[in-house]
Amino acid sequence: MTATTIVFDLDGTLIDTAPDLVESLNHTIATRDLQPVGYEDLTHLVGQGARVMIQRAFALRGAPLPDEDIPALLDCFIDHYEAGMPGKSRPYPGLVEALERLRAAGFRMAVCTNKMERLALPLVERLELTSYFTAIAGGDTFAFRKPDPAHILATVERAGGTPDKVLMIGDSINDILAARNGDIPSIAVNFGYSDVPVEELGASHVIGHFNELTVELVERLTR
Ligand SMILES: O=C(O)COP(=O)(O)O
Numbered sequence: 699m700t701a702t703t704i705v706f707d708l709d710g711t712l713i714d715t716a717p718d719l720v721e722s723l724n725h726t727i728a729t730r731d732l733q734p735v736g737y738e739d740l741t742h743l744v745g746q747g748a749r750v751m752i753q754r755a756f757a758l759r760g761a762p763l764p765d766e767d768i769p770a771l772l773d774c775f776i777d778h779y780e781a782g783m784p785g786k787s788r789p790y791p792g793l794v795e796a797l798e799r800l801r802a803a804g805f806r807m808a809v810c811t812n813k814m815e816r817l818a819l820p821l822v823e824r825l826e827l828t829s830y831f832t833a834i835a836g837g838d839t840f841a842f843r844k845p846d847p848a849h850i851l852a853t854v855e856r857a858g859g860t861p862d863k864v865l866m867i868g869d870s871i872n873d874i875l876a877a878r879n880g881d882i883p884s885i886a887v888n889f890g891y892s893d894v895p896v897e898e899l900g901a902s903h904v905i906g907h908f909n910e911l912t913v914e915l916v917e918r919l920t921r
Pocket residue numbers: 707708709710743744745746747748751810811812813814
């Protein structure tokens with residue numbers, strides 16, 4: 699019997715990246731004299747990767763952003779974010795213990811994030827989490843990304859899992875919608891960066907701490 703593949707989102711699910719995202723974003727928009735955004739703005743800004751985050755920050759400040767200006771701003775963000783990594787970003791409480799017990803129970807685990815692969819890989823590596831995951835796919839790894847369920851399924855395939863035995867765990871609409879669109883059971887975590895209450899996302903289950911992510915829960919949701 700093939701083991702279930704547990705697919706985790708990254709920002710706001712495995713790792714609390716908010717302080718560094720906000721800092722790098724503010725560094726980037728300051729080059730255009732825009733006022734800094736706050737932590738409370740982040741839930742509206744993250745989710746679709748750095749390019750969209752920059753575009754949304756300009757929109758939030760009512761500043762025009764011609765397409766041809768985006769590459770330089772994106773480079774500015776990437777350079778700043780990469781240089782500081784892992785900065786203040788940390789795994790959420792109880793994560794490592796949860797990964798340990800799920801690995802011991804034989805589950806295959808993978809990461810499916812809309813963050814660029816070149817940022818996701820070193821972040822996971824510098825927080826010493828890489829060895830838990832059989833595959834790590836970013837928002838630019840394939841030609842599609844969350845909320846397209848193909849992103850989850852291609853990640854599972856890369857991890858050597860089977861598409862009918864998958865559990866998606868995420869913090870926001872993209873994750874849960876991708877799961878729902880693919881008929882995949884899902885868990886929403888309530889400690890991430892959703893701009894709506896996670897109970898409204900339509901996940902199969904909601905957790906408030908990784909100590910609730912038990913082997914029994916995974917088995918029950920993927921039966
Ligand atoms: O960085 C983003 O915008 C989204 O990243 P996530 O898919 O890991 O939440």
